[in-house]
Amino acid sequence: MASKAGLTATTIHVIPATNLAPVPTPGTEDYLKLAHTDHMLVAKWSAQNGWDTPHIKPYGELGILPTSSCLHYATECFEGLKAYRGEDGKLRLFRPDQKGERLEMSAKRASLPTVQPDQLKHLIEKLLELKAPSQMVAQDLPSPVPVYPTDHCGNRKPMSFGTPQEALLFIVAAPYPDISKTIKARGQSSGLKLLVSPPGSARSWPGGVGYAKVGANYGPSLEAHNAAKAIGFDQVLWVFGDDQSVTEAGASNFFIIWKNKQTQELELVTPTLNNHLILGGITRKSVLELAKPRLSTSVGDLAPLKVSEVDFSMNDIEEASDEGRIVECFVSGTAYFITPVSLIKTASANIEIPVPENDQSYAATIKAWLESITYGLESHEWSYLVPG
Numbered sequence: 004m005a006s007k008a009g010l011t012a013t014t015i016h017v018i019p020a021t022n023l024a025p026v027p028t029p030g031t032e033d034y035l036k037l038a039h040t041d042h043m044l045v046a047k048w049s050a051q052n053g054w055d056t057p058h059i060k061p062y063g064e065l066g067i068l069p070t071s072s073c074l075h076y077a078t079e080c081f082e083g084l085k086a087y088r089g090e091d092g093k094l095r096l097f098r099p100d101q102k103g104e105r106l107e108m109s110a111k112r113a114s115l116p117t118v119q120p121d122q123l124k125h126l127i128e129k130l131l132e133l134k135a136p137s138q139m140v141a142q143d144l145p146s147p148v149p150v151y152p153t154d155h156c157g158n159r160k161p162m163s164f165g166t167p168q169e170a171l172l173f174i175v176a177a178p179y180p181d182i183s184k185t186i187k188a189r190g191q192s193s194g195l196k197l198l199v200s201p202p203g204s205a206r207s208w209p210g211g212v213g214y215a216k217v218g219a220n221y222g223p224s225l226e227a228h229n230a231a232k233a234i235g236f237d238q239v240l241w242v243f244g245d246d247q248s249v250t251e252a253g254a255s256n257f258f259i260i261w262k263n264k265q266t267q268e269l270e271l272v273t274p275t276l277n278n279h280l281i282l283g284g285i286t287r288k289s290v291l292e293l294a295k296p297r298l299s300t301s302v303g304d305l306a307p308l309k310v311s312e313v314d315f316s317m318n319d320i321e322e323a324s325d326e327g328r329i330v331e332c333f334v335s336g337t338a339y340f341i342t343p344v345s346l347i348k349t350a351s352a353n354i355e356i357p358v359p360e361n362d363q364s365y366a367a368t369i370k371a372w373l374e375s376i377t378y379g380l381e382s383h384e385w386s387y388l389v390p391g
Contacts (some may be wrong), residue, residue: 011048014056019133023041039062039176040175043060044174045059048171076164081108081217085097093379096386099120099123116170155339177375194344195345196346197346199317206241206243207241213250224241236253246316248315248316254338255333259320261328261329262328264319271308273290275312276314302368331357331358331359332344333366
């Protein structure tokens with residue numbers, strides 16, 4: 004029975020798949036070809052009745068009508084997170100409440116109904132409890148599998164411009180390749196190669212939706228992304244305005260470690276979220292919250308550094324490169340996790356970034372800290388243990 008009180012994970016109708024696909028060995032090509040697990044979770048909402056009882060059922064078509072507002076007015080948002088199986092064999096989610104809060108924010112920005120973060124977490128739990136999705140998370144380390152909850156509008160009224168009267172939440176899961184292994188397999192640099200966005204292009208702008216996880220941020224950026232890939236680059240480093248303020252690298256947050264020009268103090272810097280140009284990544288947030296206390300003193304051979312959220316431009320990066328002040332660059336995100344950057348190409352220069360080939364780099368150290376948390380090697384409040 005529908006309820007306007009909100010979506011709840013207390014009651015879920017399960018229709019088990021009868022023909023489960025075999026799960027290939029993790030890490031193999033066949034494993035990475037799998038586009039989904041055997042099941043998905045779907046919940047419908049209407050302005051009249053609120054949220055209906057969520058269903059877990061065999062993966063299949065959603066049945067979106069041609070008049071759905073998501074197809075015409077981009078009334079859509081999405082979120083992504085990973086489940087990890089630790090050495091103890093248990094499944095964990097990384098900061099699911101933070102992901103849920105961001106989905107709630109994105110849904111409000113797209114004029115969609117919201118889901119309480121805690122209920123979203125429990126819905127994901129229920130999907131992972133099924134045998135097939137659980138098997139997708141390999142027994143060996145590392146073994147992450149992304150889970151994608153998407154709040155997708157399904158407007159069944161005529162194609163008028165207005166707030167959706169019906170919506171659909173669905174959750175699916177699928178394996179995802181280890182980006183760092185993919186980069187190393189190229190036989191080239193162990194870091195990403197970034198191409199600075201061309202003049203006249205912009206991924207986001209003040210007053211827009213760059214800070215929300217909506218599909219409209221990503222589709223229009225594919226033209227520049229594909230052009231960059233065609234000439235050997237991994238991502239576009241998006242800059243904004245006449246001063247070329249650095250924003251995001253593809254769909255990832257960007258970090259640079261350099262010596263501050265004024266103080267010569269070693270500093271880990273990432274752009275601020277003040278102007279709403281940048282998505283506030285959960286991995287980004289985690290990097291900042293770990294680095295501030297842990298890198299305030301020396302770690303092994305790594306010198307202590309200051310952690311700052313400061314806006315900076317491509318001119319600042321070029322100047323730092325010319326003066327030999329750049330130590331490392333890396334990106335963070337659900338897909339790329341923590342991946343070093345080895346090259347940034349502008350219209351007039353190739354900026355080569357040092358990539359230490361050992362585990363004593365700042366990026367590798369931060370990545371190791373995060374992996375210890377995600378796999379349950381370090382007991383931490385960010386790691387949520389999936390019951391069962």
